[in-house]
Amino acid sequence: xxxxxxxxxxxxxxxxxxxxxxxxxDVDWCEPNYVVTEYIAEFWNTVSNIFFFxxxxxxxxxxxxxxxxxxxxxTILWILLIVIGIGSVYFHATLSxxxxxxxxxxxxxxxxxxxxxxxxxxxxxxxxxxxxVFYTWSLKNRPLQHRFTISCIILTxxxxxxxxxxxxANAFVLMILGLPAIAFIVIHVSKCDNRRIKNxxxxxxxxxxxxxxxxxxxxxxxxxxxxxxxPYLHAIWHVxxxxxxxxxxxxxxxxxxxxxxxxxxxxxxxxxNEEWGWFTLxxxxxxxxxxxxxxxxNNFVTxxxx
Numbered sequence: 001x002x003x004x005x006x007x008x009x010x011x012x013x014x015x016x017x018x019x020x021x022x023x024x025x026d027v028d029w030c031e032p033n034y035v036v037t038e039y040i041a042e043f044w045n046t047v048s049n050i051f052f053f054x055x056x057x058x059x060x061x062x063x064x065x066x067x068x069x070x071x072x073x074x075t076i077l078w079i080l081l082i083v084i085g086i087g088s089v090y091f092h093a094t095l096s097x098x099x100x101x102x103x104x105x106x107x108x109x110x111x112x113x114x115x116x117x118x119x120x121x122x123x124x125x126x127x128x129x130x131x132x133v134f135y136t137w138s139l140k141n142r143p144l145q146h147r148f149t150i151s152c153i154i155l156t157x158x159x160x161x162x163x164x165x166x167x168x169a170n171a172f173v174l175m176i177l178g179l180p181a182i183a184f185i186v187i188h189v190s191k192c193d194n195r196r197i198k199n200x201x202x203x204x205x206x207x208x209x210x211x212x213x214x215x216x217x218x219x220x221x222x223x224x225x226x227x228x229x230x231p232y233l234h235a236i237w238h239v240x241x242x243x244x245x246x247x248x249x250x251x252x253x254x255x256x257x258x259x260x261x262x263x264x265x266x267x268x269x270x271x272x273n274e275e276w277g278w279f280t281l282x283x284x285x286x287x288x289x290x291x292x293x294x295x296x297x298n299n300f301v302t303x304x305x306x
Contacts, residue, residue: 019097026168027100029092030222030231045092048235051242052085055281059246062271062283063253069286070257073117077249080110081242088238097167104170105160110245111177112159116152118252119184175212182208185248188255196268197254200282204247211240250282 018024022041029045036043056078060067067075087102159177163170182205189201218225218233225231250268257264265287270280 019101022094022096024097025091025095025100026097027171028095029234030218030225031234032226032231033095040093041095042092042234044232044235045238046089048238049085049088049092051239052081052088055242055246056081056085058271058281059249059283062269062281065286066253066284074249074253076113077110077117080106080113081245084110100167100170101164104167104174105163107174108159108163108170108177109156111174111181112152112156114181114249114252118256181248181252185251185255188259189251192255192258194254194258194268197251200247200268201251203278204244204251207240207244207247211237211244214240247282250284254284 029042031042031045033041040046059078060075063074084103084106087099087104087106090096091099091103093099159173163173185201186205189198192198192201214233214237218231218237222231225233254266254268257266266284267287269283269285270276271283272280274280
């Protein structure tokens with residue numbers, strides 16, 4: 001049985017009226033509450049978010065060259081991952097409704113920002129299939145060039161409002177919205193001639209499948225995990241889904257450039273070094289150090305101000 005020392009003392013009427021009240025969320029994960037410390041509801045679910053504060057800032061640094069030469073819009077995705085980490089820490093530390101919404105809405109915005117940045121126009125509805133400038137938010141002809149991006153923002157705002165009103169459905173909506181991204185990676189990685197991207201795609205999708213399985217098992221078979229004294233699957237989910245999401249961003253950043261500009265010479269690197277195998281962070285750089293984008297012989301756009 002879950003230990004809820006603090007939450008049991010809270011009046012249910014106050015919980016419903018104050019989303020910042022500890023225990024105001026209807027979601028409670030398998031890890032027993034307030035066991036390690038009286039100040040944190042789910043200790044391991046909270047501290048397992050540490051990678052959300054370590055990996056994204058490092059990826060922003062590693063992608064500095066890519067961001068400078070292509071566009072800095074990709075940085076938004078890693079900033080949103082940090083926001084997810086903040087929301088998840090707040091949520092699992094307090095089990096408050098406000099923390100739950102910051103966590104889940106942050107995931108929604110990462111997904112929709114990824115679609116707006118990476119999805120080729122061929123996948124957008126015909127009415128939105130215009131000549132899009134990759135990552136660019138130009139000051140001229142904005143309605144034409146960014147019709148799809150604006151549509152993504154509008155849809156995201158609608159789903160955000162719905163999620164705030166009916167948070168119970170958020171987890172299911174997020175799972176459904178994530179499926180097209182996985183399908184996109186599977187389809188395009190299978191056609192990619194870069195062996196490293198293929199392997200990275202297999203690893204990314206495999207980790208995503210394991211993470212989703214762990215998430216479901218934590219929700220559906222909690223009594224079993226408690227019986228064997230291992231109710232920490234959701235903490236493991238945090239770690240796996242972060243690294244899977246990071247690899248997905250790298251893969252999509254590669255695929256979208258090669259889709260629009262096959263002549264681009266992108267190289268996949270590993271940090272800190274290749275010898276660490278799958279325990280590395282993949283990132284992209286152009287093969288040369290010259291300003292390829294400034295060359296009049298190519299069609300790359302200059303750096304975006306998104």
